[in-house]
Amino acid sequence: MTQSNENLPKISKDKFTIVGGKHDKTDQLAEKSVSFWKEVRLRFMHNKLAIVGFFILIIVALMAIFVPWLSPYSYREQLGVYNAPPSAAHWFGTDDLGRDIFVRVWFGARISLFIGLSAAVIDLIIGVAWGSIAGLAGGRVDDIMMRIADVLTAVPYLLVVIILLVVLQPGLLPMIIALSITGWVNMARIVRGEVLSIKSREYVLAARTLGANTTHIIMKHLVPNALGAILVTMTLTIPSAIFTESFLSYLGLGVPQPMASWGTMASDGNNALDTAPWRLIFPAILISVTIFAFNAVGDGLRDALDPKLRK
Amino acid sequence: MLKYILKRFVYIFIALFLIITITFFLMRLAPGSPFASEKSFPPEIEAQLNAEYGLDNPWYIQYKDYLISTAQLDFGESMKYKGRSTNDMIAESFPISLTLGVEAMILAVGLGVLFGSVAALYHNRGVDYVVTTIAVLGISVPSFILAGLLQYFLGLKLQLFPISGWNGFIYSILPATAIAVTHMGFIAKLVRSSMLEQNNSEYVKMARSKGLSKWGVLFKHSLRNALLPVVTYLAPLFAGVITGSFIVEQIFAIPGLGKYFVTSITNRDYTVIMGTTVFYSIILLLAVLIVDILYGFIDPRIKLRGGKKA
Numbered sequence: 132m133t134q135s136n137e138n139l140p141k142i143s144k145d146k147f148t149i150v151g152g153k154h155d156k157t158d159q160l161a162e163k164s165v166s167f168w169k170e171v172r173l174r175f176m177h178n179k180l181a182i183v184g185f186f187i188l189i190i191v192a193l194m195a196i197f198v199p200w201l202s203p204y205s206y207r208e209q210l211g212v213y214n215a216p217p218s219a220a221h222w223f224g225t226d227d228l229g230r231d232i233f234v235r236v237w238f239g240a241r242i243s244l245f246i247g248l249s250a251a252v253i254d255l256i257i258g259v260a261w262g263s264i265a266g267l268a269g270g271r272v273d274d275i276m277m278r279i280a281d282v283l284t285a286v287p288y289l290l291v292v293i294i295l296l297v298v299l300q301p302g303l304l305p306m307i308i309a310l311s312i313t314g315w316v317n318m319a320r321i322v323r324g325e326v327l328s329i330k331s332r333e334y335v336l337a338a339r340t341l342g343a344n345t346t347h348i349i350m351k352h353l354v355p356n357a358l359g360a361i362l363v364t365m366t367l368t369i370p371s372a373i374f375t376e377s378f379l380s381y382l383g384l385g386v387p388q389p390m391a392s393w394g395t396m397a398s399d400g401n402n403a404l405d406t407a408p409w410r411l412i413f414p415a416i417l418i419s420v421t422i423f424a425f426n427a428v429g430d431g432l433r434d435a436l437d438p439k440l441r442k
Numbered sequence: 443m444l445k446y447i448l449k450r451f452v453y454i455f456i457a458l459f460l461i462i463t464i465t466f467f468l469m470r471l472a473p474g475s476p477f478a479s480e481k482s483f484p485p486e487i488e489a490q491l492n493a494e495y496g497l498d499n500p501w502y503i504q505y506k507d508y509l510i511s512t513a514q515l516d517f518g519e520s521m522k523y524k525g526r527s528t529n530d531m532i533a534e535s536f537p538i539s540l541t542l543g544v545e546a547m548i549l550a551v552g553l554g555v556l557f558g559s560v561a562a563l564y565h566n567r568g569v570d571y572v573v574t575t576i577a578v579l580g581i582s583v584p585s586f587i588l589a590g591l592l593q594y595f596l597g598l599k600l601q602l603f604p605i606s607g608w609n610g611f612i613y614s615i616l617p618a619t620a621i622a623v624t625h626m627g628f629i630a631k632l633v634r635s636s637m638l639e640q641n642n643s644e645y646v647k648m649a650r651s652k653g654l655s656k657w658g659v660l661f662k663h664s665l666r667n668a669l670l671p672v673v674t675y676l677a678p679l680f681a682g683v684i685t686g687s688f689i690v691e692q693i694f695a696i697p698g699l700g701k702y703f704v705t706s707i708t709n710r711d712y713t714v715i716m717g718t719t720v721f722y723s724i725i726l727l728l729a730v731l732i733v734d735i736l737y738g739f740i741d742p743r744i745k746l747r748g749g750k751k752a
Contacts, residue, residue: 180578285457287726289685290719291464297707297715298468374584381586381689382704394586401590401693408594415587423582 167355174435181431187424191240191417198237205234214407224409226399232410235391236417242392243373243421246306250372251365253311258318259361263353265319266326277323280316288313292375296384303386306379310372321364325357359436366429370422377418393418447735454727461723466508469712470501508716517717520706528717531702536721538608539691539698543683545618550625550679555672557626558633559665563656565638573630580627586689589620593693606695617694621686625679632671640664673740677733681726 165173175181199205215225223232265276292309299305329335335352343351379385380394388395393414400411499507511518517528561573583591596616597605603616640646641664649659684700691700699718706714 281453282456282460285453285727285730286461287681287685287723289681290461290722293707294465294468294715294719297710298471370582377584378586378689383708397587397590401586401593404590404594405598411587411590411594415583415591418587419579419583422584423578426581427578 171435178431180427184424184427194237195240202234204231223413238391239393246376247369247372249307250310251368254315254318257315262319262322266323283316329356363433370425465716518713535699546621546683549622554626554629557630561634562637577627577630580623585686589690589693592616608696617690636668677730680729
């Protein structure tokens, strides 16, 4: 442009006057714009079930963190009172080895939350990397990567986890490895789907035409738009990991004693059903309430993020 | 269509091969020998036992033998209980698991569809809230927890149902319920949301304005379309019912395959673990395939083509 102007005679600016047209005004929105995430937050807060779930999670997390300072007993301490029903001294009673169930239940929350969160984070890392590489690369790379994912989905999840845990010695780390070994496939699929659909949208094309580079498009368009789906998948991975953990602990493949796991406690409690039902009932309530809370928050997030429900 | 099915068979084949290989090598890595449990044998006897089960061969021979016998659907003899073949165990116990599973599936689909439809018909009214709450609670209570609670309250306290065993229909009610409730919740939620979607569509409004009753529209028109997502859920439902029965069968002392599987895990009975795993995998993979093909038949909008999956 400047090159072609060089040959032209110079025209000074004061020969022009602005006659009208308020370009600055027409560009503005009539209403104050609400950012996407603010809107999501507002919609989430209108969902009663999700809010209840959210507060339950906060309570469970706080109790899990602060239980050593709240109770005079430790989770492995044998207090000499066996199978005592709930009382002022032992709110949830004691088990057959005389351990305080109130304390053990919250230590179980530590393990369940830790395993759930770790499994979700590992799924997130592998799944997002795998899915976005497949989606962005496309073509043959995408084909091969997704066929691998297809075969892995065909392998029954629980069977693999059980087989792995039979071989690895029971413990926290083997449990997390077993849970995430095929768990990431779901996340990878969702991320790939998002990336594929976003990268062919008009606004990405528009951004490209306007000269945006790939980094800009990834940071400003792909990540924020896929974040919702990723977040929902993560929130819903946690309860299924917690469920699987307690399922496996129930089978005796979970974290070893004297560590407290909800599944192990429920399994022990089930054997003492007629004499000490509280040994089953309290861990049962905790597992169910926590899974419920994560599911409620996940559903609420999904509804809040759904652009079809935008008003 | 044929191409699609063939392609799916190839996947199933690869997946099965992977499972067989993985289980084989994992079992070799597994700590402890099945013969070294309570009493230690003299070395000569242990050597003889190893020879009998082919454990003294190098790994590639064992692997080859295992692949061949598995391809012939021969899962070998139990290492724990002499003279009992895994095939016999499966043949004896799987029908029981299947009965229980089918019962649980009927319960889950039947009640789930009923609850979901009712909730959608009375959207945002009392019934809807009650049903939705039941569904969400059902999803959140794991089957093995529910099994214990049912045993305690309905079996022990109220004496309504037998606590354990397998001796006729009445014995199957509690375990089937324990397995079914989670899935019932899922199905109720699915049906509710897809029914709500249908209720907003033109054809339902049309049918209503023609003067058809709410229930008439439900049975004649909307339910058919609303059931599609349920068909998609059938495969995970089947897998869930089968795996859910592992613990539930143990809790209720039902001599099904799930109980044998769990026992073989505790006993480290490797041939049985491997055999049942492979058997379960075959069943699950075939079930998923059948449901996918079924789905293509039911929903005319879906064309099964190689490569593109619905």
